[in-house]
Amino acid sequence: MIERQIDLLQEKNRKLQEERDNAVKEVEELSNSSGCGSYAAFSEFLLLELQQATENFSNLHKIGEGSFGCVYKGFLRKTMVAIKMLHPQRLQGRTEFEQEVAIVSKIRHPNLVTLIGVCSEKLALIYEYLPNGSLEDRLACQGGTPPLTWQVRTRIIGEICCALLFLHSNNPNPIVHGDLKPGKILLDANMVSKLTDFGNKNTFVYHIEHPRGTFAYVDPEFPSSGELTVKSDVYSFGIIVLQLLTGKPPLNIAADVEDAIKGDSLHLIIDDSAGKWPFVQAVQLANLGLRCAQIHRRKRANLESEWKLLESLMKAASLSVSPRFKSQLDDKGIPSYFICPIFQEVMKDPHIAADGYTYEAEAIKAWLESGHHTSPMTNLPLPHPELTPNYALRSVIQEWLLKHQ
């Protein structure tokens, strides 16, 4: 009798082991086929969940409509999200949707909008929700919002450059945004900027065929070459820099700024609604914008070489905090990005984790050592546990502390 029970238990144990081995194999196969190691980057949502989150796609939840479909705001699995419903006719088909998702879902950077998930049955993309809307709307002060200060504008320029450097250095192939313009730069609750719609060249091609005033950002060499390169993004970036500096519409902006520099009248076209922009820095930004917005690709700036200048401009801007820069400050006047998301204290030794967020070294090490394999910020699996010191932020914090304590 006992022997029979032992046999049964052994048989059950063998079956369980077999099931476990099969499950492990399946997970390995899935992660290999996604090409991103064990990094399961996004969730699949049901249409029913989207319907519940948006009260059946009611107009009250609609936040906008682009050429590729409507965007709704919704509360999904305890998170505020933006749901982008793609028009199926705007895509070449499901394969293209899947290819795009495969690219976008693997990329994480603090200045790129995070893809949280997809709803394959409805071809919908679910992104983190950015409550301060687009740079286009903020530049136009839509809804009565105050103009962006020169400090915020300088930081946004640095952040966008940082995001482009990240996309362009992607391995094995650089990722070209292809449709960079203020409408594709979104702002979070702290006015930190994030690029959206990267890895979707179709948006760009669509705009070339159906111009809506956005062609001012388009690489002038694109129509003849028919090809988008990283230098196409550099051109659009240059136009955005000049627009942030002057507040002018993008058409012919490079020629206007160039004329102003030649005629010693740059001070007349700097956007004074941004506050008192230090003139030396305004000139540096004007020249940076012009180096990027060259008509010929081969003459355009290399963003890697421009980064040092931008870093110093960002540093200077963050040290010169005006009262209108409040959204970046906590109630003690400390810039929010100085605060470790785990310890909630000003960082002494900031380190960047694989999720792109910066934490106090001690805090993130303790998190990893206690067996966590996920991001404390996004809850998504971390592709690796390595940490990189954030020297730039550390020196900004130290200088700020010296000045304010």
Ligand SMILES: Nc1ncnc2c1ncn2[C@@H]1O[C@H](COP(=O)(O)OP(=O)(O)OP(=O)(O)O)[C@@H](O)[C@H]1O
């Ligand atoms: N993650 C998000 N959080 C908050 N608002 C968003 C988000 N994504 C898009 N939006 C808003 O939804 C609207 C539509 O965006 P979408 O990117 O589809 O089109 P667009 O950029 O306005 O136009 P097009 O794609 O035709 O150039 C815009 O007002 C945009 O600011």
